[in-house]
Amino acid sequence: MVSVAKVKVLDEYGELLITLGQLYAALKNGAKLEGHYMVFKGELVEEEVPEVEFCPSDEDIKFIVTSNEDPLSRICSETYKYFRDRCAACAIKVFSVLLNDWVINEDELLKIFEVSKKWDLKLEWRNGSIVLTRCEDSWSKALNIIRRAINELK
Incomplete structure (x- = not known):
């Protein structure tokens, strides 16, 4: 049973x-x-997902303004760069404390995990959002990888 x-x-x-x-x-x-x-x-087991191994909240975070045509603006509640301008991040709101409910369904949340694994995006949970992070030689390279991954969430 x-x-x-x-x-x-x-x-x-x-x-x-x-x-x-x-x-x-x-x-x-x-x-x-x-x-x-x-x-x-069943039981609550753990499966590996790539998580952030450092806390970017201590870093000098610069918010990035994206155009309405950019897929990031439709999915990310916040987009920013940090860590000496080598990393980019996209925060996707998944839970609303005000509404006291999830703003996406289980399949959409699972898709975020699958896309993050496929594109090797590090994850962090922050204030009801899943933050997808990527670090490269420059934040623009990192942001382009996140943008390609986000296209799969549409």
């Missing part, structure tokens, strides 16, 4: 209480998102 579990995955501020790897594995196995909780069958 397979057990069904309901686990709190977000605190009242929208911060993740489990790892991104656990969230990814649960979604791959059919978990459903319900407010601050996730309902799933």
